[in-house]
Amino acid sequence: MRKPDLRPAALALLVAACTLQAQAQERYGIGRAATPAEIAAWNIDVGGNDGANLPPGSGTVEHGKTVFAEQCASCHGDKGQGGTGDRLVGGQGTLASPKPVKTVGSYWPYAPTLFDYIRRAMPMNAPQSLSDADVYAVSAYVLHLNGLLPADATLDAKSLSAIKMPNREMFVGDPRPDVKMPACTKDC
Amino acid sequence: MTEAVDRSSKSRRRFLQGVVGGVAAGALAGDAIAQTSKGTENVPPNIPEWMKTPGDPAGSQPYGTPSEYEKNVVRHLPQNAPQYISAASRTPLQDLDGIITPNGLFYERHHGGIPNIDPAQHRLVLHGLVDTPLIFTMEDIRRFPSQSRIHFIECSGNPVYTKPYGKTASDLVGLVSCAEWTGVSLKLVLQEAGLQPEAKWVVAEGADAAAMTRSIPIEKCLDDAMLVYSQNGERLRPQQGYPLRILLPGFEGNMNVKWLRRLKVTAEPVYSREETSKYTDLMTDGVAREFTFYMEAKSIITRPSGGQRLGAPGFHEITGIAWSGHGKIKRVDVSVDGGKSWQEAQLQEPILTRALTRFRFPWHWDGKPVVIQSRATDETDYVQPTLAELISVRGENSFYHNNAIWPWRIASNGEITNAQA
Numbered sequence: 001m002r003k004p005d006l007r008p009a010a011l012a013l014l015v016a017a018c019t020l021q022a023q024a025q026e027r028y029g030i031g032r033a034a035t036p037a038e039i040a041a042w043n044i045d046v047g048g049n050d051g052a053n054l055p056p057g058s059g060t061v062e063h064g065k066t067v068f069a070e071q072c073a074s075c076h077g078d079k080g081q082g083g084t085g086d087r088l089v090g091g092q093g094t095l096a097s098p099k100p101v102k103t104v105g106s107y108w109p110y111a112p113t114l115f116d117y118i119r120r121a122m123p124m125n126a127p128q129s130l131s132d133a134d135v136y137a138v139s140a141y142v143l144h145l146n147g148l149l150p151a152d153a154t155l156d157a158k159s160l161s162a163i164k165m166p167n168r169e170m171f172v173g174d175p176r177p178d179v180k181m182p183a184c185t186k187d188c
Numbered sequence: 189m190t191e192a193v194d195r196s197s198k199s200r201r202r203f204l205q206g207v208v209g210g211v212a213a214g215a216l217a218g219d220a221i222a223q224t225s226k227g228t229e230n231v232p233p234n235i236p237e238w239m240k241t242p243g244d245p246a247g248s249q250p251y252g253t254p255s256e257y258e259k260n261v262v263r264h265l266p267q268n269a270p271q272y273i274s275a276a277s278r279t280p281l282q283d284l285d286g287i288i289t290p291n292g293l294f295y296e297r298h299h300g301g302i303p304n305i306d307p308a309q310h311r312l313v314l315h316g317l318v319d320t321p322l323i324f325t326m327e328d329i330r331r332f333p334s335q336s337r338i339h340f341i342e343c344s345g346n347p348v349y350t351k352p353y354g355k356t357a358s359d360l361v362g363l364v365s366c367a368e369w370t371g372v373s374l375k376l377v378l379q380e381a382g383l384q385p386e387a388k389w390v391v392a393e394g395a396d397a398a399a400m401t402r403s404i405p406i407e408k409c410l411d412d413a414m415l416v417y418s419q420n421g422e423r424l425r426p427q428q429g430y431p432l433r434i435l436l437p438g439f440e441g442n443m444n445v446k447w448l449r450r451l452k453v454t455a456e457p458v459y460s461r462e463e464t465s466k467y468t469d470l471m472t473d474g475v476a477r478e479f480t481f482y483m484e485a486k487s488i489i490t491r492p493s494g495g496q497r498l499g500a501p502g503f504h505e506i507t508g509i510a511w512s513g514h515g516k517i518k519r520v521d522v523s524v525d526g527g528k529s530w531q532e533a534q535l536q537e538p539i540l541t542r543a544l545t546r547f548r549f550p551w552h553w554d555g556k557p558v559v560i561q562s563r564a565t566d567e568t569d570y571v572q573p574t575l576a577e578l579i580s581v582r583g584e585n586s587f588y589h590n591n592a593i594w595p596w597r598i599a600s601n602g603e604i605t606n607a608q609a
Contacts, residue, residue, distance in 0.1 A: 027380055030331050031314075031322040038323060039315045042450055045391055045401065048459025084270040096474035100585050107476075108465045117461035120399035121300060124273060127397045167476075171468065174480045176589075179573040179581050183565055185521065185530045 046116035051161030054112060058156035059137025061144040067134045068141050071123045080104075080145045085124070089145045092166060105146025109171050111163040114139045136160070263293055264358045274299045274398070276343065278362025282493045287509065287536075287544040288338070289365035291420050296427040297343050297363065299462075300397030303447055307431040310395065312415075316453035319382030326431050329415060332372035332380075337414070337437070338543045340366040340511045342483045344440035344467055344588040349579060353609045356495040357508075360594060360606065361488050364511065366544040369435050371416035374409050378453070387453045391460075392434050395449035402443045403457035404436060408481075412437050412542075415448065437542035438513030439481045440588070442467055472583035485512035485572050486591040487520055487547070487564035498602035501555035506533075509544045512566035516540065519565045520547040526559040527574075527595065533562065553598070559607050561595035575608060 046053050059067075069078065075085030080103075082088070091101025100106075104114060119135045121127045130138070140155035148163060149155065230236040254261065261284075263277040276297040279289055289295075296302075307326045315321035343363035347354060354360035378390070383406075390409045394400035404413070414435040417424060424430040429446025436443050442462060457463065457479070469477040487510035492498055506524075510517045516539050521530035536546035547562065564572040575592035595607035 028332060028376075030380060031324040031328045034313050034315055034321040034323040039313060039321055042313055043315065043452065044399070045393070045452060045458050045460075047456070048464060049456070095470060095476075096472065098585075100470055100474075102465065102470070104465070107470075108461075110459050110464060113459055113461050113464055116401075116458075120401070121397070121461075124300065124397070127300065127399065170474055171464075171476050171478045174477055174482075176477075176480065176482070176484065177570055179577050181571050181573050181577055183519075183521065183530075183563070183571045188523075188528055188530065 044116070044120055046112045046119075048110040048113035048116065051112040051157055054115060054157035054160060055132045056157070057132040057136055058154050059133050059135070059140055060154045061137070061140045061149060061151055063134075064137035064139070064141025064144070067130070067138040071130065071134075072138065075124065080142060088142055092146075095167070095170070103146070104142055105148060105166065107167050109165055109168045111139075111143065111148075111160055111165055114142060115160060261293070263295065264356075264362060266359075273301045276363060278358045279365045280358045281362055281364075281488065281490045281509065282357040282496065284490070285546075287366050287538075287540075287546050288420060289367055291367070291422065291425050291428070294365040294367060294419070294425065294428055295341075295343065295363045297441060298396065298398075298427070299400055302426050303396045304426065305395060305431060305447060310431050310449070312432060312449060312451065314377065314381045314451045314453075316391075316451075317384040317387040317455065318378070318453050319384065322381045324377075326417065329372060329377075329417060329432060332376055334370055334372060335414070336368055336370040336418075337412075338366065338368045338538075338540050339435065339437040340364055340542065340544050341435070341441045341444055342486075342511070342513075344442055344480075344483070345590075347590055348587050349575075349582070349584045349590050351609070353606050354494070355606055355609070357488055357490045357493040360494070361486070363441070364486075364509075364544070366511070367419045368421070369414060369416045370418035370421075371414045371432075371435065374413035374415055374434065375411075377415060378409060378451075381453075383453060386455045389454045389457050391450075391452040391454055391458045392443075392445040392448060393450040393452070394429070394445045395447040400442075400445050400447075400462065401458060401460040402445055402463055403454070403460065403479075404434075404439075404443060405479075405481075406453075408436055408439065436481075438483060438515075440467065440483055443481065467588060469582070469586040469588050471586060477586075480589055481513075483511075483513035484589065484591045485514065485517070485564045485566040485570050486510065487517075487562040487572060488594055489522070489560060489562050489596060492560070492598065492604050493596050494604050494606045496604050498553055498598060498604070500602070501553050504551050504553050506549040506551050506560060506562075508547055508562050510535075510547055510562070510564035511542070511544045512564065512568075512570070513542060514570065515542065515567040517545040517547075517564055518567045518569070520545075521563045521565075522547075522549040522551075522560065523563070524551055524558060524560050527561060527593075530563060555600060557600050558598050559595045560598065561593050561607075563593050 077083050080089035088104050091103045091106035094101045136155045143149040265277040269275040279295045312324040346363035389403045391403050416435045432448045433446040489508040491507050510520045520533045522533045523530045533547040533549040539545050578592050597605050597607040
């Protein structure tokens with residue numbers, strides 16, 4: 001990620017901004033260096049848009065069906081139709097309707113986010129308890145239920161990163177303030 | 189307290205004659221007040237019972253709690269949630285004065301329950317695009333130069349755009365609270381590790397069972413963001429992220445990651461579930477807005493407000509709170525004629541940036557049905573819109589960032605209800 005060839009230019013900018021420079025020099029000597037092992041063990045973020053930091057391993061749709069039945073179905077329904085947990089399946093084509101159904105298949109812009117979220121937060125009663133292989137598998141199954149993977153698929157870092165979610169292009173930045181009204185005080 | 193509740197409609201004539209009646213109800217009878225009213229044995233000319241014997245000794249409550257007569261002033265928990273591990277409870281705005289929310293009444297929103305964290309075992313890891321990745325203990329964090337600032341935090345969905353709308357101020361917009369926060373400028377902590385030139389975002393992660401993760405633009409991190417360990421003078425409550433949270437003044441509540449355990453400096457956002465499938469605002473054409481950080485200017489009349497009752501015509505102070513994620517509140521207007529005309533309310537000092545501001549408006553109610561409402565303008569001259577105006581632009585499905593004007597209807601019998609419901 002680092003581009004050493006850009007650093008001299010950036011450094012020059014920093015030097016030019018003397019206030020920044022002065023602040024940058026102020027160190028308190030607080031904390032200690034984190035070891036690579038400490039960082040690696042906690043650094044579970046997966047880049048949603050590019051799959052960066054996805055772990056090795058893989059899982060099949062078929063195995064995912066078993067994991068889902070054991071770990072997920074009680075809240076999300078046996079086919080991902082929802083329950084006390086979010087609906088995960090369907091809803092494609094509803095987002096511009098009066099009753100949008102936001103699911104993994106209809107709404108989520110990025111597939112690797114699914115792995116990231118399941119690994120860090122699911123199942124709700126025992127987060128971070130699934131193996132990476134099981135997370136790949138159950139991710140594969142949820143994508144399969146949404147018609148985004150065939151029944152015989154195997155999912156790994158490369159194939160998960162390659163999936164283009166149907167709703168990916170439908171996100172835009174924040175245009176607010178989007179509602180501008182004058183402050184009427186009389187005869188409003 | 190008894191003076192405040194001595195004005196029922198039955199006793200009004202006596203009250204006006206200067207004879208303070210003992211019949212209890214209230215000029216402004218919230219549930220809490222009504223239920224605490226009892227007999228007349230302690231009102232003049234009688235000597236109150238609590239003057240005839242000594243009270244509890246000092247120290248009888250090592251950690252003080254409110255009077256037993258205030259036991260109904262509690263956070264409101266909606267009764268329809270599918271589960272309560274990922275859920276919210278609301279500040280009883282209509283029962284509070286001033287701008288500071290008591291710590292026990294600060295709204296709460298959790299996604300994986302409230303972790304019970306031993307601060308001695310809590311660590312903050314700072315890594316990514318930094319020169320020296322660092323790990324901090326809580327003692328380390330408190331060694332940094334400290335600062336205290338007053339800011340609100342507001343949940344992004346407060347309220348949603350669709351019915352049913354809340355009956356009380358708390359039901360409606362109780363997912364906002366305000367406190368004095370103490371901690372360290374995030375900028376200082378980032379500088380301690382040394383930011384690399386490619387640093388554009390900081391991904392914050394909580395140590396809860398949701399491992400809550402949000403991406404924060406570096407500009408905010410180098411501006412007024414703080415790592416916070418105290419709230420209103422005492423250590424953070426577990427519900428507010430004990431022992432450490434990030435505070436991003438004016439940004440939607442979810443980004444103010446609680447139980448903070450990790451900061452990862454990156455070139456791009458991480459596109460976590462909470463910033464893609466949630467906390468994105470769906471428009472009617474199917475386009476969704478992402479990274480909608482700021483909470484726009486807003487206000488609500490908290491008294492008189494839904495669920496309360498005006499006991500009699502006559503003088504009533506209208507008061508409420510206003511706030512803006514974009515800075516200070518510049519002005520609040522109040523309408524007492526259904527929005528046909530507006531008059532400027534008084535703003536109570538202090539008027540602080542990205543903090544609740546209390547407004548007051550003296551008013552005489554003539555006893556006729558009326559709709560009252562407030563409208564905030566912030567220092568950017570942004571004016572709080574009506575719900576109809578918001579919906580005309582965003583539709584009803586955007587869920588988040590509803591900062592609409594909210595009118596209350598007062599009936600001729602004094603009952604107050606949500607005029608939009």
